[in-house]
Amino acid sequence: MTSARTLPTLDIGPFLAGTADRARFLADLRAACHGPGFFYLTGHGIPAARTAAVLDVSRRFFHLAEAAKLAIENVHSPHFRGYTRLGHEITRGNPDIREQIDISDERPARALGPDDPAYLRLDGPNQWPAQVPELRASVLAYMDELGGLSRLLVRAFAESLGLPADHLDRTFADEPRSHLKLIRYLAAPPAHPAGYDQGVGSHKDGGFLTFVLQDDVRALRGGEAVEPAAGLQVADDSGGWIDAAPRPGTFVVNIGEMFELATRGYYRATVHRVVSPPPGHERLSVAFFFGPRLSATLEPVPLPAELLREIGDAPPPDPHNPIFAQHGVNTLKSWLRSHPEVARRHYADVAQPTAAQTPADQPTGHGAY
């Protein structure tokens, strides 16, 4: 069931410019994060040329021959970086019909001792495709811009909750973590049951804050846009889905589980999914995840009394999807679950979540980057 409703649109321009309308933006931000947990963001100041360049290098990469893509397959990376083939990522126990490149902050791998936490292995270099050399500069510049925007939005979140603007700054100080996925969705290959359309299965993002840049669904040959075609969908409160159709100049922004937990559920991490495009078509998106450094520990946000009254008793934690207070532990949990081949090769010594912890009917915290 698809609902006719749409997500709210928030213009961050007045907040960035410090004009009189900023209070209105903060009120709208609070309503969006407490309500659907998702919104379109406009007025963000990221140039259209920057977003177009990222989609362009991404499309060129995905149109390369398979061997070129596999040269940077993520199984070569203990940091879960590089290319994931179609169907090799798992959400809710089923394959996602998407291919992607995972990229995080470009840092050297750490020299670790046996007593260091395993999540520190997530830091390290990326794998870059030799055939699309421009991809590296385009993506790093885009990550830099979105990292800056994220820091400003984090200040807006603090203010929207009645806190001083710098309340969360300490959480995001010292090497906050930016992670980016270049993603291509295709129709399921014939090996899957007819009608299988899990582009990415229902899930909540595990981290703090996500920005999705999306292109239209397009024909593989000719690149013509098809409208309307389902893509990203956000769960509503009555068992239906709200279409988050692409809108030029916007990002779809949403809250992750760690931020939900820090606000005792006042700000919501909402379940979402992507429906596969029709045969002969592709859908590109770029998901950017902003979180604190891996060793940061989640601290509850002190909510004002009037917001606490709205929450009542916070729901108990989900035993099937424990959210760990430490960002690194939470992040590694999600990676091990969604990329079993990398886990087998590089983390055989690390305890993995058991099947009992991740039954197929549970939305998982896939995406805690």
Ligand SMILES: O=C(O)CCC(=O)C(=O)O
């Ligand atoms: O591709 C999209 O539109 C959303 C992707 C997503 O939800 C994710 O990767 O966590």
Ligand SMILES: [Fe+2]
């Ligand atoms: Fe997601």
